Amino acid sequence: MAPLLAPFPPSIEASIPQLRGQLRPPRRSFSESFSGPPPAPPLPPEIAAHFSSLSIPPSEHAFLYSTLKQGGVSSPSAIASFPPAGLQQMLSARPPPSDAPPVDIHIVVPHHSSRFSLSAAPSSTILDAAASSPVLRELIAGSCGGNMSCSTCHVLLRDARQYERSLDACEPPHVLEEAELDMLELAAGYEEGVSRLGCQVRCSEGLQVELPEEVVDLWQ
Ligand code: FES
Numbered sequence: 001m002a003p004l005l006a007p008f009p010p011s012i013e014a015s016i017p018q019l020r021g022q023l024r025p026p027r028r029s030f031s032e033s034f035s036g037p038p039p040a041p042p043l044p045p046e047i048a049a050h051f052s053s054l055s056i057p058p059s060e061h062a063f064l065y066s067t068l069k070q071g072g073v074s075s076p077s078a079i080a081s082f083p084p085a086g087l088q089q090m091l092s093a094r095p096p097p098s099d100a101p102p103v104d105i106h107i108v109v110p111h112h113s114s115r116f117s118l119s120a121a122p123s124s125t126i127l128d129a130a131a132s133s134p135v136l137r138e139l140i141a142g143s144c145g146g147n148m149s150c151s152t153c154h155v156l157l158r159d160a161r162q163y164e165r166s167l168d169a170c171e172p173p174h175v176l177e178e179a180e181l182d183m184l185e186l187a188a189g190y191e192e193g194v195s196r197l198g199c200q201v202r203c204s205e206g207l208q209v210e211l212p213e214e215v216v217d218l219w220q
Pocket residue numbers: 127141142143144145146147148149150151152153183197198199200
């Protein structure tokens with residue numbers, strides 16, 4: 001009986017090992033497979049010493065070094081002249097690891113004379129937190145789904161340090177996006193240096209969020 005599958009022509013047969021090599025990464029040994037990702041390139045000692053002189057804990061050195069390198073700042077002299085405030089902003093703006101524990105945020109609603117706390121994922125926004133909390137969802141509509149075009153997520157961060165810290169994650173840091181500023185300036189009860197759009201503020205431990213009495217829905 002004739003074979004069901006004809007053999008490959010010799011030219012294709014010869015190239016199969018090469019094709020396999022392109023399609024599949026080389027096999028890792030058992031010990032490689034269980035030893036995790038390959039280690040990061042070592043941090044030059046002068047860069048580690050520079051970070052330490054800025055009181056940056058050693059656990060953060062590798063993150064800063066690789067972030068600077070990705071941004072094209074890699075020589076010791078370029079890193080030494082990088083503004084220390086910029087390094088701190090990189091650390092503050094870094095998204096927390098996905099397995100980080102939830103954070104507690106505190107919601108104040110003066111016009112209802114109420115306050116309550118809830119847990120939120122550390123990388124989530126206040127709007128995300130509202131989506132997973134029936135109580136907060138009643139108070140923050142988020143009509144545009146976080147597109148900075150409705151202002152129904154207007155919040156007040158009365159703690160000046162928390163307000164400043166909320167700006168760390170802006171791009172560029174500490175500069176409100178024009179779209180956010182436009183929305184805030186049209187929002188009822190806008191307060192400069194206090195108001196933010198909740199869809200742009202990342203939850204952090206102890207964040208105090210006041211909700212304004214009146215909300216304008218510019219999406220409608
Ligand atoms: S949800 Fe619409 S501006 Fe934030």
